[in-house]
Amino acid sequence: MFTKRHLAGLAVFTAAAISLSACASTPAAPTDVDAKTATNAEAFGGIDALVAAAQAEGQLNVIALPDNWANYGEIKALFEEKYDIVVNSADPDISSAEEITAADNLKGQDTAPDVFDLGTAVTLDSLDYFAPYQVTNWEEIPEGNKEATGLYVNDYTGSMSIGYDSNSVPEPTSLDDLLKPEYKGAVALNGDPTQAGAAFAAIGLATVQSGGTLDDFTPGVEFFEKLNDAGNFIPVNATGATIAAGETKVVFDWSYNNLAAAATVDGWKVVTLPGTVYTSYYNQAINIDAPHPAAARLWQEFLYSPEAQNLFIKGGAYPVTLEAMNAAGTTDEEAIAAIGNLDGETVTSTDEQAANGATLLAEKWAAAIG
Amino acid sequence: MRGVARYAGLTPFALYVLIFLAIPTTLAVTTGFFAEDGSFTWNNITGLFTPTILSTFASSFWVSAVTAIIGAIVGALVCYALLGTRPDGALRTIVDSLASVLAQFGGVMLAFAFIATIGLQGLATLFIKNQLGIDIYSESFWLYQVPGLLLPYIYFQVPLMVITFMPALQGLKSQWAEANATLGGTKFTYWTRIAAPVLAPSFFGSLLLLFANAFSSYATAAALISQGAQIVPLQIRAALVSETVLGRENMAGALALGMIVVMVIVMWGYSVLQSRTSRWQR
Numbered sequence: 001m002f003t004k005r006h007l008a009g010l011a012v013f014t015a016a017a018i019s020l021s022a023c024a025s026t027p028a029a030p031t032d033v034d035a036k037t038a039t040n041a042e043a044f045g046g047i048d049a050l051v052a053a054a055q056a057e058g059q060l061n062v063i064a065l066p067d068n069w070a071n072y073g074e075i076k077a078l079f080e081e082k083y084d085i086v087v088n089s090a091d092p093d094i095s096s097a098e099e100i101t102a103a104d105n106l107k108g109q110d111t112a113p114d115v116f117d118l119g120t121a122v123t124l125d126s127l128d129y130f131a132p133y134q135v136t137n138w139e140e141i142p143e144g145n146k147e148a149t150g151l152y153v154n155d156y157t158g159s160m161s162i163g164y165d166s167n168s169v170p171e172p173t174s175l176d177d178l179l180k181p182e183y184k185g186a187v188a189l190n191g192d193p194t195q196a197g198a199a200f201a202a203i204g205l206a207t208v209q210s211g212g213t214l215d216d217f218t219p220g221v222e223f224f225e226k227l228n229d230a231g232n233f234i235p236v237n238a239t240g241a242t243i244a245a246g247e248t249k250v251v252f253d254w255s256y257n258n259l260a261a262a263a264t265v266d267g268w269k270v271v272t273l274p275g276t277v278y279t280s281y282y283n284q285a286i287n288i289d290a291p292h293p294a295a296a297r298l299w300q301e302f303l304y305s306p307e308a309q310n311l312f313i314k315g316g317a318y319p320v321t322l323e324a325m326n327a328a329g330t331t332d333e334e335a336i337a338a339i340g341n342l343d344g345e346t347v348t349s350t351d352e353q354a355a356n357g358a359t360l361l362a363e364k365w366a367a368a369i370g
Numbered sequence: 371m372r373g374v375a376r377y378a379g380l381t382p383f384a385l386y387v388l389i390f391l392a393i394p395t396t397l398a399v400t401t402g403f404f405a406e407d408g409s410f411t412w413n414n415i416t417g418l419f420t421p422t423i424l425s426t427f428a429s430s431f432w433v434s435a436v437t438a439i440i441g442a443i444v445g446a447l448v449c450y451a452l453l454g455t456r457p458d459g460a461l462r463t464i465v466d467s468l469a470s471v472l473a474q475f476g477g478v479m480l481a482f483a484f485i486a487t488i489g490l491q492g493l494a495t496l497f498i499k500n501q502l503g504i505d506i507y508s509e510s511f512w513l514y515q516v517p518g519l520l521l522p523y524i525y526f527q528v529p530l531m532v533i534t535f536m537p538a539l540q541g542l543k544s545q546w547a548e549a550n551a552t553l554g555g556t557k558f559t560y561w562t563r564i565a566a567p568v569l570a571p572s573f574f575g576s577l578l579l580l581f582a583n584a585f586s587s588y589a590t591a592a593a594l595i596s597q598g599a600q601i602v603p604l605q606i607r608a609a610l611v612s613e614t615v616l617g618r619e620n621m622a623g624a625l626a627l628g629m630i631v632v633m634v635i636v637m638w639g640y641s642v643l644q645s646r647t648s649r650w651q652r
């Protein structure tokens with residue numbers, strides 16, 4: 001592990017040195033820049049040169065970005081419109097782990113993903129796949145939300161929320177409310193917590209809301225066991241379709257997903273339980289073998305610009321530069337008012353807590369809801 | 371030279387099997403013997419014997435066994451009923467072709483057909499609830515759990531039995547029945563002393579085929595069951611795609627090896643029984 005890190009550090013240093021020296025010798029010719037090793041826009045000779053280089057590539061391959069997830073549909077469309085670059089969106093519904101598999105399988109082909117949007121566990125497990133890059137407004141991203149060299153950077157978070165069909169069930173005001181008979185056969189998760197990050201976070205929320213800590217997910221698992229015993233938990237994978245069909249009347253999911261459902265399904269409302277709020281950032285990273293390296297870097301610049309960050313808010317997610325935007329007055333006040341500021345104590349699983357939680361779930365989950 | 375020529379015609383098929391079956395299987399299974407960093411390990415194989423994995427093998431086994439037995443018995447009865455129809459008649463032809471189609475009607479389509487019909491908000495579910503006042507999900511949400519696999523699996527097992535067992539039944543020669551009658555046998559002695567022993571290898575062979583068919587089914591279960599990964603193919607999916615429990619990709623290879631061992635035993639039994647059956651079908 002140590003040597004690996006050293007090597008990575010060395011590689012980053014060399015990459016930086018090469019790009020810097022390339023910059024020094026031919027400052028006026030951005031086309032000479034090896035986009036694959038550029039760690040900031042300056043390496044291209046400024047943001048305009050980066051745009052030119054990206055437009056010369058003409059395409060950007062993104063993966064696992066559903067249109068209705070954190071408003072990615074609008075974000076992709078704006079990028080296409082603004083830079084006249086075609087966004088190829090592959091496999092929108094796959095998991096973070098499958099993004100890395102796709103990068104492996106498609107390595108060297110021009111259909112390989114250029115950029116990733118990954119959950120934290122997979123991110124930390126896949127550092128060898130990333131190329132470091134620091135966006136122009138690097139300073140606006142809080143220290144704890146980025147890898148120092150820019151290998152990966154947090155982009156947005158949701159809070160774990162409860163969506164419910166207000167036409168058929170009452171509003172839940174506490175976790176224990178959900179155990180009541182009014183919610184019989186109603187409560188669902190977005191995926192299996194031993195496989196999907198959103199469902200895992202729901203167990204995390206149930207844990208902290210039951211008075212536990214993220215060091216031990218047992219209270220969360222026990223809550224769902226009680227929910228299952230009460231006949232209130234249904235083993236159906238909640239999607240926009242199951243919500244629209246009325247199959248899943250109460251759904252634990254990220255606030256941005258539940259808000260997306262609220263926008264299309266009549267009567268769908270979203271609550272965030274009072275007390276501790278569970279959040280988890282997703283991470284942006286550039287594929288080290290990106291077939292369109294300049295476009296991949298421009299995508300990063302774009303995503304962290306206030307324009308795209310505000311689109312995340314519109315989609316119900318909290319972007320990572322929110323504080324800096326609030327200070328600069330660039331936040332879309334109307335959009336943030338619609339989803340509400342993150343109040344109360346927020347918690348996120350550390351790597352170790354996530355690993356322990358995953359081990360526990362792998363052992364206990366199937367039995368708890370069986 | 372002639373010996374070589376005799377096998378030359380097999381080459382395209384052999385190559386096909388090699389490239390699309392043998393090599394991928396070998397590659398997949400060998401991953402089970404390596405750790406993530408590429409070093410050799412027994413951990414994935416010993417991981418097969420943890421209680422969680424053993425219980426998924428047990429669930430896979432009982433689902434396959436139950437649906438194979440029900441499928442075989444119901445399918446055999448359908449075949450017996452068809453014996454009474456004219457071999458070239460319309461009914462026989464229709465049932466034959468229906469069986470061929472339905473035996474392949476598995477996977478996601480079948481799962482959604484069941485969800486739309488008897489799912490939580492399914493057509494039949496709501497009809498029964500509103501008209502008859504019976505909630506078929508009052509006890510548990512069985513369609514989305516392991517017991518829910520039984521109905522869809524039987525749905526494709528019965529037609530498969532009809533396809534595989536019908537030729538054996540047709541192979542029963544009328545002379546045998548006549549001989550039995552001439553020697554003073556009853557209908558009962560004909561079925562117990564002649565037909566049953568002749569049909570037994572074929573019946574059990576088909577039963578094993580049905581078992582293997584259910585054991586290796588993935589798509590139907592994947593579309594129905596979203597919580598828990600209680601059968602082996604779903605465990606393989608979990609090991610490959612999970613974004614919360616990481617580093618189990620190679621466990622998938624070990625699970626596949628476990629399934630192959632079960633399948634080899636079953637198919638070996640099938641071929642033994644087949645060779646016995648073919649004696650009577652000459």
